[in-house]
Every structure is written in C-alpha cells, then in structure tokens.
Amino acid sequence: LIEDWPLFFIDDGQYLVTTRENLAKERPIGIMYCDGRGMMQDRVTALRQAIVFEPHVYRHIVGSTVISPTEDGSYAAASNFHILRTGADGAVVTYGCGRYLDEIVWHRGEMRFRKRTVVLDSSRIDTLLVIPL
Amino acid sequence: LIEDWPLFFIDDGQYLVTTRENLAKERPIGIMYCDGRGMMQDRVTALRQAIVFEPHVYRHIVGSTVISPTEDGSYAAASNFHILRTGADGAVVTYGCGRYLDEIVWHRGEMRFRKRTVVLDSSRIDTLLVIPL
C-alpha cells in the first residue's frame, strides 16, 4: 500500500526528487522535496485522489545496490532504477530511470531512510510528479 | 536450456500466470496453469516447436528479491521483473513486466519452487502464451 511509504523513513526523514542535470549544476532543490513524514503523508493523500483519475500501474525494477558504512554510523546506498508504467489499455512504457542515493539508519531495530534522493536521468519531468518514485 | 525449467520445481509444484487485474478481482485462474512437472514438461515440448517459428530472444531482468520465512517452514519470495524481447531483425521491445510471487521449499538439499505465480501488470496477453515467464 502506498500508505506504507512514509513508514520507511524516520520521523524527520527527507525525500527529494531531482534530475541528473540539476545535481551536476548544484542547483539546490529539484522537482520535489518532502521534509519530514508529515509532508510525505500529505503527498499520499493527494496521490490517492490522483489514482482515481489515472489508473496506471507502476513497476519498479531496482538493480543491485551498493552499500557502504559512513563515519556517523549510517549507511550510504546507491541503486539504479527503471520504472515501467502500464496503462489501462495494457500498453507498457518506460516512465523514467535514474539512481537512488540513500542514507539509511537503524531506528528501533529496523533500517529506515534518513534521506532518499531520487536522481532522474531525464529532465522531462512534467508527468513525473504524481507518484513517489 | 528451457528443458531445465521444470527441474526448478518440486514434483507436484505449481506454475501459474495471471494478471494484476485478475488477482485484484480474485478471479480463480488467469492465463496459464501448470499443476505438476508433467504439465510443465508438455509445455516445454510445445515451446521447442514454437521456437522454430519464432526465433526471439527473451531477456529477464529481475530486481531485488524480498524473502521471508513462513509458518510451515517454506519461504515466501517476491521480485519484480521486466522481460525484453529481441527479434530476428535486432529490434528490442518490452515484452512484459510484473511480479513473481514464489513459495520456495528445501528438497534434498536444494531450494525449489513449490509454487510460482507470475502476475503480469498488463492484461494484453494474446502474445504472452508461448514461453514460461
């Protein structure tokens, strides 16, 4: 369930979506920025309404993840992703691809995101705002 | 070799192909249903003949797998997949994508499928009947 998505983060976790170009040019913030779980939950509410009008299925193919410990006790993880979208008519298209850059911490015996940065390869972003990537 | 495919299952293993829509609406069986290895072997025989006429290459990209132990000692596994098909002319297309839902058991020191359910995102299934997904 999409409602579970904010639960993968710590309370003051951050979720960012940007593009490869923005990142390279050190533009501060990209396309989307959720600071804390409250903002993510608002996003889920908005999403539930959007789903009614856009009955698409999104499939995430996530490649091998490289994880390394950092000095502050957290873990840095990086994975490539490819998202496919299937429409109501059955047509399957590439929705987007890029890289997840994650900061992961232990929280009460579970691993959670402190920060997930989604870096899209493409700068064509107009349709990419509805679902968490 | 496609002939090895039934060997990944236990003797009375099950192989099902369905769609996300069928699963959501709890329709009993979807597109394909093999009950036991014999039915899978029949399928392989049919497939060998089909290959002669359809010289396609199928490439499976399988993302990270989530595995959890169950109460009866088996394991439940879930993975997303994307299948690409390359034709004789060299063109590459998305053939299908979706989710594998697996029940895995130990059998004489090896892990084997007791049941694999292939859940396709798309309900366009007319061309998806030839190969095991």
Place this chain on the structure above:
Amino acid sequence: LIEDWPLFFIDDGQYLVTTRENLAKERPIGIMYCDGRGMMQDRVTALRQAIVFEPHVYRHIVGSTVISPTEDGSYAAASNFHILRTGADGAVVTYGCGRYLDEIVWHRGEMRFRKRTVVLDSSRIDTLLVIPL
C-alpha cells in the same frame, strides 16, 4: 567516472563484447576486444572525446547475479543487463540488453575482473561501439 572502469580489471584482464548469435556460432571475436588495461585506457580516452559530441546518459539495470567458484580459485559470475539511454531532449530508449559473463579473481584483497564478456541479444551493433557496456 569512466576513468575508473579499467581499475575493475587486473592488469592483463580482458574485456570482450560479442553478440548472442556470434557466441552460438562460435565465431572467435565479436564486436570489441580489449586485451589488458592499456587497451581499456585508450578506449576511455576515445570515449571522453566522443562524450563531448554525444551528451547521452546511460543507465545500467543489472539483475540478480549468479556466482559460482571454479576449479582454479576464480569465480564465474553471470548477470542479465538492460541499458537505457537518455538523450539531451529527455527521451529514454532501450539501448541494449543481454548477459554479462565474468571471471572474477582476488587481487590484493579486492575482487577484480580477469575477464568480462558482454553478450548482446541484438546483432544491431552499429551504435553500440562508443561506451563500455
């Protein structure tokens, strides 16, 4: 950085690109053949120049890897891959897919490639010569 790519190999490591068809017909060498790191470094130099003219982004989605030890103490690894290319206009296309067949050895406490063979599913190779796959 693409400059790091040769560092994943041992000094006399080999990097080959071939097609599924070439491999099946046991044609000796396919599309590209680098024997030793020097040849790979030359390739990187050529690539840096090519990038100026072709500002594409290549995204590799690598599925689960099967690794098995061999008799000579090295490891044989096989993974399926899908490469997506994003153009300057933001369009994302499938660039190629196939299989990596690797020989991996320990070298001063690190794992390195002794040999990587890239087997492309498609024989349409004219545009596939610029970047290491």
